[in-house]
Amino acid sequence: MRRNTRARLRRASFRTLLYVAVALIAAWVLAPYAWLIISSISTKIDLLTVPLKWFPQRPTLVNFQSLFSEGESALSQGMTFFSRSILNSLVVTFASMGICMAFGVCTAYAVARLTFPGRRFYLLLLMGSYMMPPIAIVIPGYVILKALGLLDSRVGLMLVNVTFILPLVVWIMRGFFLSIPLELEEAARIDGSSRFGALVRIILPLSLPGLVSAAVFCFIASWNEYLYAFLYTSMRSRTLPVLIGEFTTKVGTDYLKMAAAGVVASAPPVLLALIFQRFLIRGLTEGAVKG
């Protein structure tokens, strides 16, 4: 009897500890981002009062409105700097994503299923290029883009993004292709399908989770990219991350605008990550890739 109560007590204290730990984790993960969101719907007065109130008295969307209505020049072609940077980000992201997916899927299939000279070497090369720090490429990349006249252009930025995202797609898709039983493909081939036909009709539909996972990775990696965009673009084709960097680093730091722009910029990757979480986790564990 006494043993029983003791065991129950132990279990109860374990539950309490567990929920304390869970609460701490939730606070740690959510608080900083929540503060960014709260800041974005506050006014200067709300945020500059000491002691600080943790929620604005009258939440407002004025910071978002000002992003879409202020700051224009000939270089932003009739749009505000903010709208222009969103457009640039979208164009660069979707173009990089499309190219990476098309080339990446083909390459992944080849290295997963076909034998050709230099296959192992090429696989290692791709992995190696994935580990290549961008800072090592940034300087020659600048000189090359300058020589090609592609500085401050979306095309130049897209080329650079494709370079560092492509290995990621190959790595994820290769894992998915390898997990599809060879017999399925063989059956299709015996039924008269060509290898490419089998790829399109059998393999791709079966690896749909992989395709989704790779596409979301592409989107997030390209959308979030800062260093290259920061160094290779300026007024004309700078992306959203570059503009956000300018709110906090140029003269006259504007934390309200930064917060609002930060919420806008983080919404697509955060929502995509939440929606496609299962796929992303599978992709992450499949190749232990770094986003």
Place this chain on the structure above:
Amino acid sequence: MATYEGMTPGTSSGGAAVRGRPFNPLTIDEPRRLGLTLVLPSIIIVFGFLIFPFVYSLILSLMNYDLARPQDTRFTGLQNYIRLTQDRYFLNAVVQTCIFSFASVALEIILGVLIALVMNQHFKGRGILRAVIIIPWALPSIVNASMWSWILNANYGALNALLTQLGILHQYKPWIAEPGWAMLMLILANVWKETPFTVILVLAALQGIPETLREAAVVDGAGAPRRFFALTLPMIAQIIMICALLQLVWSLLHTFELVYVVTRGGPYNSTDLIPMRIYWQTFKALRFGYGAAMAYLSAIALLIPSVFYIRSAYKATVE
């Protein structure tokens, strides 16, 4: 692979013609040719935009290539590298980068494993917590940097407000104006963003451990600590190793925007990490050759942990 090759008809592009189909390069069934065709575009991209710049970078690093004085451009051999060994700003950056990276990775792994262990338990709201844990990972790094710069603001920052309202601090502290604190806060911001990656991978590994093993250990009378060190830890050791190496490689030479936005390398160069130093020398002082040497040396030094990672990842997935 071998059985598959056996199935493939020797002259299958001819086979397609026999079946009376019009010739289509996409249906060429010869695996070698198809393989090469499929990888060709990405080979061109990897060589053109990765290997070529990497080699070009080596050439740049052996030159005196100063955009401010283009007339002095000439080949100078190892001079840039010799200068590097005497550049106390660069040596300082190496030390600060190591402190930043090793501290970050240690915290990310310890915290990541602890969080994963908690999240592997049964509790209400587990699904929600598992969902939101991915938010820091998905956040653009520039938003993370700007967000922390705002939280750490000396006069109006949320951290100062929180700590004074909790009674821990008596007066607002200029976190990023003091060398030790500045580095600590950069590490904090980095750990916040990077830990979920470890959590997700470790959690997946934990879920791969069969429940029966744990039950058997309980029946055998093993306590929780014993179960962790004798059963759980060995089973997640490999993924922890991969995580640690990836995080290390990542934080050593990828951490630019955090420094650039939050501290700009200050105060007194105490948070001047290598990417910031390279940026400064190359794009502010316009010494492209010298900057390239710095970048090249750092990249080569980074290849050591990378090779370890590639080998362990290669073993894990290929063999």
